[in-house]
Structures are given as structure tokens and as C-alpha cells.
Amino acid sequence: MGNLRSYLYIEGPAQDHCFDPPSVNYSIVVATATEDRFLVTYSCIRGYHLEGKRELFCNKTSLEWDSPVPTCLLGHCPNPVLVNGQLNSSKLEPVSEKEVVSFKCDNDYILKGSNWSQCQQNHTWTPPLPICIPGQCEPPTKPDHGHFKTRDFKSGSNVSFHCDNGYQLIGSQSLQCMEGEWSDEPPICQAKREAPVETKEELCAFQERNNICESIQTLMQCQNENGKTLEELKYSLEIKKLQLEKIKAFMSTEIK
Template structure:
């Protein structure tokens, strides 16, 4: 039993010993592992470094990891491409960058000098692992040596050397002509440009061009750079350039030719014809054009072969007769109208239009058809509490009526109406109740009533006033007051 336990413990320890190791760690991007082994025992430590051309992102980051059991600890090292930074500035020049910032390993820059300065050194530099390769170029001011001399000529001014942009002017001796540019300039490559001229004697004969005349140019003799301009006679067309310049090899370009102008036959006229009919017509030759019945010529009836070799053909357009409709008229004096033309129509005074007032001549006549003109009328005015002194129920344009209000009503508006554009002018008046007509009788009645009542009161007052006091004697001889009856009574 003890032996069995010892064997099991040994096997278990062996198994644990086998498992307690780490496989080769993943190197990752832009990093190098300094160890070449594929397995590492428990507790092993390995170190990484950045690949060539790369540097740590964080300088304080750990570059090592440790095997614990079968797992590696986390690696802190991260690597990035090296940057060469910006090179020193070039005096009188600059660097052109072909990459975005920052300038990383492998980037390329090109040096370029300002105008008037020449690059000395290699223009292209590369960002290497140890920085920018090569030496920085320099920009030196451009200097030109003397320009080349020419036979039978010279140049001014004459110096031992010339700065960038300086010019020299060439001149020829005697009557010789300067062939080429007279001024050369010290260019940015240290040479004079363009190529120097030559001194030669140049003369050109007067060009002979049949059927042409000189209209502009230099008088003979014709020397170098003299020019003439020609024009062909009427009925002829220029073949070639009409502007000639005397050069060292003669006139340039070669003399032109003046060819007689011809026209091919005019294009066919739709709904018409032309005469005479030929395949070819000379300049100025004419043809006569005519249209078929029902069509009218738009353009000249006679056309000529023009100096551009073409006929200006007319057109035969369909016509429309003058629009006919009752009680209206056409706003034009023309007797007929050509195809696609338009005209405006109007109705006579007192008539209103039914249809369009704008007509266009088309293939089938006027579109839209001419309108109709109807007599303008006004209905009998309807006046509440009033009436029209006329028995008619329909009134024509410009007729008039008088309107009245019923008894006891007062008119607001004009009593005279005229029939205008389908309405009365001015509008019919209104008849309102006249309150004064009813108030006056009431007032009169009230006054009469007051007068009657007043008369009664007056009579009664007079009656009372005429009563008399008298002394009546009794048998004892005493006097007593008594009322005497009046002589008259008040009759209402």
C-alpha cells in the first residue's frame, strides 16, 4: 500500500513538473524577442526590444515578462516608428515634404531653391534609422558667364558674369538683319536663354497673288519681318493665310490663293420651289423662289449666291385668312396671317366676349377658333320698397332707368341708373323707412290734443272766475254770504 502511494505521488509531481512551463510568447508588432527557445520553465524571464527603426512609445515601460506556471505576465512595451524630425532650414530655399506629419522612418524630402538661386548638393534626402541621410544642400545665387558671341554682331552690356535676371541685347553690323530674339536673359540654370540670334541679309520679293489686293503692310523693299495683308477680290475666297511675314527663307506662310466662290443649289423649300435649278451657281447668281397655293413666302423672293458660298433660302409658311366673327374686330390691318403668327381680337362696345381673345395661325386654321361677342345686358333692378318706372325686364348696354321709393320711404343713392358691363352704374339705391313721415302726424295730433285740453281748462277757469258773492237779507235783517249764478256756461 505504501509503495502504491509513493508511485502515485511521483507520477503526480512529474505531471506538475511537465505542465509548469510556458510556450514561446507572441512577439507582436514591431518588437523582437532576444531568446530563441520555444519553451520556458516556470519563473523564466524574457526581454523584448523594438525592431530596427522603431522606438518605445513610453520610455518607462517594462521590456520584460515572466513565466508563472504556464502563463506569461503582460508586456508593457509598445513600439512606434522613429521620426527624423524636421531638417534644418535651407537659406534661400525650402524642403518639399511628400508625407504627412510627423516625418517617420522611410519618408522622403526634396530640396528646392528660390528663383535666382541654384541648388548645390543632392536635392533628395531619406529618413533612415540614424536620421536624415546625406548632407544638407545649399542654395547659391545664380551667376551666368558671358553669353555666346554671334557673327557680324555683338551684345551689350558686356560683363565677366551676370546675375540672375540680367539681360543682354544683340545687334547686327551694317544692314544685316537680326534673325531671332534680340534679348537674352540670365536664367535660373545659370545660362542665357533663349538661344542667341544670327545676323543675315534678308530680302523678299513682292508676292504675286491673282485676284487679290494688298490692304495693309510694309512698303517695299521687303526686309526681314516686313509683313503684308491681302484681301481677295469680290467673288473670290482666300485659301490660306492672308497675313504674310518676310523671314530668312522667304514669305511665311506661303502666299495664299484666291479661288472663285461657287454655291451648291439651295436647299429644297418645303411647300415651294426655286428657279433656275442647277447643281452649281457662280457668286452673285440669283434664283427666284415661289410658294405653293395657300402658303406665303417668309423672306426674300430672290436670293443670291453669297460670299460664304451659301444661299439664304426663305420659307413657305401656311397662311390664315383674317378671322371673321360678328360684333367684333381684329386688332390688325393685315388681310392674311402667316403660319405660327398670332393676333388679338376684340368685341365692339356693348358686347362681351365668349372665348379667347388671342388666336394663333396653325395648320388647320385659327387656334382656338374665333370667339363670339354677345350683347351686354342688365337685369331689371330689384329694389326693396321701391320700383322702376319702366315695364321692361331686360335692358341693353348704356340704357337708363329712373327708380323711385314707395310712399313713406326715403332713397339712399342715385335715382338714375345706366346699364354698363352687365351691371348697373351706379348700383341701385336703397329705400329706407322715412320716420319723419310718421312722426309729423303724431306731433300734429299731440298739438291738437294739447290745444283742446287747454281750451277746456281755460273755459273752466273763466267759469269759476265769473261766480259772484252777494248779500242776502233774512227776515231778521242779518246779512249772509251767497254765490250768484253766472250769466253764461262754457261749451266744449
């Protein structure tokens, strides 16, 4: 079952402030002391793997270790786990060095990563252990004042979005389900802005034409239809007259 003792190697000045490093069964400990802190590094012996932080620091002022003590557990690498899937190994626990495992996901799940991995000398799995993700996406959010169309929500499927009359689409019109996630955020439907409508006063504004008499006659008729008094019409014409005189004076100056 291995040696229960921990072997300690101290490098640097002898430490005289921190307590002895915590003992971990089936491990080798390398300790380094400096003037202000004490560092210990744990390595598990062959056939065991480390659970927890590999390096611990002890501050000589507080005399406390910065993390909980790790442990060395049976098995050269951590036992492989595949949620929503199955794995095939040449042997049962514990895991030994160079052991190879293969992976397969359950129905309706997709394997993300390699379908095999090997336990390495440094107690890690290479390639990294895969995971099983859902094979289809959750239904996307239906936009207010709109809807979407699709055959299904399986990986690779597309969904298109459409807005009701009077609304326009803001965002991506089409999304694709990729490994359980949609390619983009669902769009929204925003009300269209209507073109401004001219008021009766704007329609009755003085429209200058080649025949000024015709323009005045049209303006008088429009003002009369809108209930304008003769005095109000006279005032409007006086204002327009001043504007025309300013334009005429400016043009005369430019010609000179």
C-alpha cells in the first residue's frame, strides 16, 4: 500500500518561526525557507494522486498556512468521471499510469472533447477529460410582437424570426443551434416610426411661385378655409413681404 511517511527536504536558511509543514501520507515534501515565508511543495508517490493545492505558504508573521492541507489518494490519476455518459477502461479502480479510457455519451447528448484519454506520469489525463453536453438547444425567447419558425431545436438546426405588421426586426434574423447553444442572442421587434404628417398650417404656408398673384390667391383661399381673419392674413403677407425685400436686397448686392 506504500509508505505512510512523508519525506522532507529543506532548502535555504533553517526555518525557526513557522511550524513544521503538515504531514501528508504517501507524499514527498520539498520545503524552502526564506526570511519572510516558508514554502512547501507536495508530490504523491507512484500509484497515488494529489487532491488539493500542491504548494502551501506559511507567513512567518501570522504563522498560518494559506490553504488546507492536500491529500494523496489511491490511483495514479484521479478517477475519470463522465456525467451523462459512459467510459470504458481496461481495468477497474484504482487508475494506474499509462492507463487509457474511452468515452461515449448517452442518447440526446454530444461529446465535447476527445473520446479517449491516457493517465500520464505527472498524474494528469491527456487529452483532458471530455464532457457530455445536451444535443439540442432550449427553445429561444419568442420576441414580443413577433414569432419564429424552425423544424426542431437539434444541434445544427436553424430558427428564423419574423415581426408582426408595423414592427421591424432588430438583431439577427436567423440563429443556429451549436452544441447546445444558440449562435447569437434572440432579436427583438421594434415599432416602426411613422413619417411626420404635415399640419394644415404647414400646408397653408406661403409657396412662392413664378406668378406671385397666383401664390397670394392660393394662400388667401387656404387661410379662408381654415378660418383665418383678414387681419391675420394681412399680417402674414406683411411678414412675407419683408422676407422677400431682404432677399432682393441681398441679391442686388451680390450682382454689383
